[in-house]
Amino acid sequence: MASSVRSDFVPALRDLLPLRDPLGPCSLDVTVGGLTVALSGFSPSQAATLAARYGAFASQSRSASSFRLRVVRAQREGFLQCAGGHELYRVKIAWEGSTLIATSYEWAGWFDREAGAGGLALGEPAETDSRAFDRSLENFLRVVFAHTMVPRGGFLLHGAGLVVGGKAFLFFGPSGSGKTTVTSLTPEALVLSDDLTLLMNGDDGVVRACSVPFRGVFAPHPVSIESFPVAGFFRLIQDTTDFLEPIQGAKGVGEVVGSLPFVTDRPEMMGEVIDAVARATGSAPVFRMHFRKDRTFWDEIRRAGLPGPAVDDFRAVRGMK
Amino acid sequence: MTQVWTGGVPHKNPHAASRNFGGEAFIVIPQRHQYKILNGTGSRVWELIDGSRDAEEIARMIAEEYDVTIEAARKDVTSFLGDLSEHGMLADVPSAKGA
Numbered sequence: 516m517a518s519s520v521r522s523d524f525v526p527a528l529r530d531l532l533p534l535r536d537p538l539g540p541c542s543l544d545v546t547v548g549g550l551t552v553a554l555s556g557f558s559p560s561q562a563a564t565l566a567a568r569y570g571a572f573a574s575q576s577r578s579a580s581s582f583r584l585r586v587v588r589a590q591r592e593g594f595l596q597c598a599g600g601h602e603l604y605r606v607k608i609a610w611e612g613s614t615l616i617a618t619s620y621e622w623a624g625w626f627d628r629e630a631g632a633g634g635l636a637l638g639e640p641a642e643t644d645s646r647a648f649d650r651s652l653e654n655f656l657r658v659v660f661a662h663t664m665v666p667r668g669g670f671l672l673h674g675a676g677l678v679v680g681g682k683a684f685l686f687f688g689p690s691g692s693g694k695t696t697v698t699s700l701t702p703e704a705l706v707l708s709d710d711l712t713l714l715m716n717g718d719d720g721v722v723r724a725c726s727v728p729f730r731g732v733f734a735p736h737p738v739s740i741e742s743f744p745v746a747g748f749f750r751l752i753q754d755t756t757d758f759l760e761p762i763q764g765a766k767g768v769g770e771v772v773g774s775l776p777f778v779t780d781r782p783e784m785m786g787e788v789i790d791a792v793a794r795a796t797g798s799a800p801v802f803r804m805h806f807r808k809d810r811t812f813w814d815e816i817r818r819a820g821l822p823g824p825a826v827d828d829f830r831a832v833r834g835m836k
Numbered sequence: 837m838t839q840v841w842t843g844g845v846p847h848k849n850p851h852a853a854s855r856n857f858g859g860e861a862f863i864v865i866p867q868r869h870q871y872k873i874l875n876g877t878g879s880r881v882w883e884l885i886d887g888s889r890d891a892e893e894i895a896r897m898i899a900e901e902y903d904v905t906i907e908a909a910r911k912d913v914t915s916f917l918g919d920l921s922e923h924g925m926l927a928d929v930p931s932a933k934g935a
């Protein structure tokens with residue numbers, strides 16, 4: 516992390532648009548939830564790393580990108596100062612007209628929502644340090660995808676997505692609420708993510724969940740680009756007993772909106788955000804899930820009529836029977 | 837301290853986004869990173885805040901629609917508007933003051 520930056524520099528668009536020096540001649544497409552971003556401006560070794568990192572989400576095709584992002588040198592060390600210790604990763608988001616500007620430690624990016632184009636300016640450490648490069652690009656892509664999904668009726672949820680019996684179960688809540696725990700307690704599930712899952716509202720009224728190529732603890736290499744119909748949304752609440760509390764209408768919408776990263780800062784987008792979440796929560800039930808740190812919460816889910824795995828299945832998996 | 841609305845014509849916070857779900861208003865104030873859910877009567881008052889009606893007019897409509905006395909409606913509406921103001925859901929009006 517660019518800890519040597521001595522004070523925050525939050526650039527304006529006029530500071531970023533003149534930056535045109537790419538890190539290299541390579542390009543790559545990344546497709547998430549039907550949206551393809553054409554990335555360009557990095558070196559052959561960075562391209563190879565990205566292709567491996569994004570796996571099935573990456574392609575060389577340049578035919579039908581939804582938007583374009585170019586990587587350029589920032590010509591400075593970095594942007595935000597890192598206070599050190601356990602500081603929560605900071606991303607400052609501002610808007611100039613239809614253009615989003617996101618700034619963090621080693622990078623600053625811009626994205627014109629109307630033009631479908633933007634760029635990512637990398638500080639000097641991220642130009643040469645492959646981990647810093649990956650981290651910077653990935654964090655900017657999170658911001659861009661979060662904002663580009665909403666007008667299309669989708670949204671990124673700060674939640675774990677587990678597929679059991681062909682249906683996706685979304686477990687969400689703030690950091691520390693138990694997303695990784697429920698993921699680890701369900702070893703037979705296909706893990707879409709233990710941290711960030713994409714929800715899309717289909718024209719058929721069915722909300723579907725899919726993986727994003729951004730790393731969590733349990734899904735370092737997402738293996739599925741398929742989408743799955745959502746069985747339910749579960750707001751995680753650690754407790755001494757397991758039970759589900761159905762929440763409907765505005766309260767259900769509120770619980771989910773509270774777990775959307777990035778997009779709830781912009782007043783102009785909030786109507787679209789609420790509408791997207793309301794369509795999703797209107798097509799799949801929302802619960803507050805009180806749970807102990809063991810697998811018995813799946814019994815409560817099955818009691819609610821949803822197709823969760825049985826506790827005994829787990830024992831079988833672990834050879835405990 | 838509970839605030840009572842004395843600010844004249846209430847205006848919604850221009851940054852507030854709201855939708856109605858089954859009679860409950862869901863309101864988000866992005867700058868405050870918070871949302872509020874209003875019950876049926878509160879949602880109706882929110883709906884009646886259109887930038888032209890003052891508290892008295894809103895109270896009269898509430899009294900009529902909910903079959904309560906104008907005194908009771910006036911008290912509830914001014915208290916509720918004060919609450920909305922305190923939570924940043926109304927545009928700032930300097931004359932709103934504590935009671």
